[in-house]
Amino acid sequence: MKEQVMLTGVRPSGNITLGNYLGAIKNFVTRQSLYKSYIFVADLHAITSPRDPEELRHAIEDCMAMYLACGVDPKQTVMFRQSDVLEHGVLGFIMTFQTHMGELSRMTQFKLKSQSSAKNGIDTGLFVYPPLMAADILLYHTNMVPVGLDQQQHVELTRDLAQRFNNRYGKTFTEPDVYIAPVGNKILNLQNPAEKMNKSDGQNLGTIFLMDDLKLVRRKIMSAVTDSETVVRFDEVAKPGISNLISILSAITGECIPSIENRFAGHGYGDFKRAVADVVCDLLEKIQANYRRFKNSELLDDILNNGAGQARLIASETLNRTKRVLGLR
Ligand code: TYM
Numbered sequence: 001m002k003e004q005v006m007l008t009g010v011r012p013s014g015n016i017t018l019g020n021y022l023g024a025i026k027n028f029v030t031r032q033s034l035y036k037s038y039i040f041v042a043d044l045h046a047i048t049s050p051r052d053p054e055e056l057r058h059a060i061e062d063c064m065a066m067y068l069a070c071g072v073d074p075k076q077t078v079m080f081r082q083s084d085v086l087e088h089g090v091l092g093f094i095m096t097f098q099t100h101m102g103e104l105s106r107m108t109q110f111k112l113k114s115q116s117s118a119k120n121g122i123d124t125g126l127f128v129y130p131p132l133m134a135a136d137i138l139l140y141h142t143n144m145v146p147v148g149l150d151q152q153q154h155v156e157l158t159r160d161l162a163q164r165f166n167n168r169y170g171k172t173f174t175e176p177d178v179y180i181a182p183v184g185n186k187i188l189n190l191q192n193p194a195e196k197m198n199k200s201d202g203q204n205l206g207t208i209f210l211m212d213d214l215k216l217v218r219r220k221i222m223s224a225v226t227d228s229e230t231v232v233r234f235d236e237v238a239k240p241g242i243s244n245l246i247s248i249l250s251a252i253t254g255e256c257i258p259s260i261e262n263r264f265a266g267h268g269y270g271d272f273k274r275a276v277a278d279v280v281c282d283l284l285e286k287i288q289a290n291y292r293r294f295k296n297s298e299l300l301d302d303i304l305n306n307g308a309g310q311a312r313l314i315a316s317e318t319l320n321r322t323k324r325v326l327g328l329r
Pocket of ligand 1: 012023132148186
């Protein structure tokens, strides 16, 4: 019987990127046999800003098929859609009331995203999604949350909220730890290595999507912005572009950074980029073949129904306990 619980989720907003895979999904997949594991499609998080419903429906299905294509095993992992488990909404509401305005205002993701959407007004969803994320995590007594660096602060807030709640009302929630992979936790935009690789930057060559045509992937990597040196050396400050490509190579193959530096000593950037492109294309070719197998498969519905049932059992128990300690029943 596995006692420790691991959970993660991805917002179904556009295609999944290499950053999502290396920062979160891969780390989940390699650990899923060690934990009681839960992975979900964070669809409530996708409506923090208005979305086209048909497009969202497809994105949710895609996300689920992509989890399977990346190696999530439904025999080992409970896979579900967040909106199928209503307890997320209710506990999210309760956790919002446990959270200080100052805590939410300090969230880096809120500061970044509210700047870019400020012209049309800032959606409240952008402000209050961290307590919903806390609910996602706390409902399942999660011990370990593998995420990329950009979500670390939200998992830390979850820990603070759990602690505050437990101190006030008695032990109700498990305080989760975040798992940040040592390499690949912040994959950068290939065209602008000052920025994170983002789903929303699909128009340029800076973001690699897992479903990109492989020729395009190669083109994106070969045209990645580097620097005026010719040395393949890891230095995130002076050489963010090359360091990003080294991180991608290392995160996929497991080869350590010094070994990559040695292997490419005396080689130009062209050789190095070709090697990165080979490894990325190899990985994506496998994922894409799997994806085609799972997309539109009847298996998806079965997995989702079964997963929602299992998730509800635990989530309703936690929510009932939370309501009881609050005096709500
Ligand atoms: P989302 O959908 O923005 O991203 C999904 C996961 O991918 C990671 N990630 C990256 N990692 C490395 N490099 C990048 N360039 C990169 N871009 C994204 C993210 O850190 C994340 O782990 N709020 C979350 C979804 C969520 C969740 C949860 C996660 C909702 N509830 C509970 C864990 C636990 C989000 O918007 O992730």
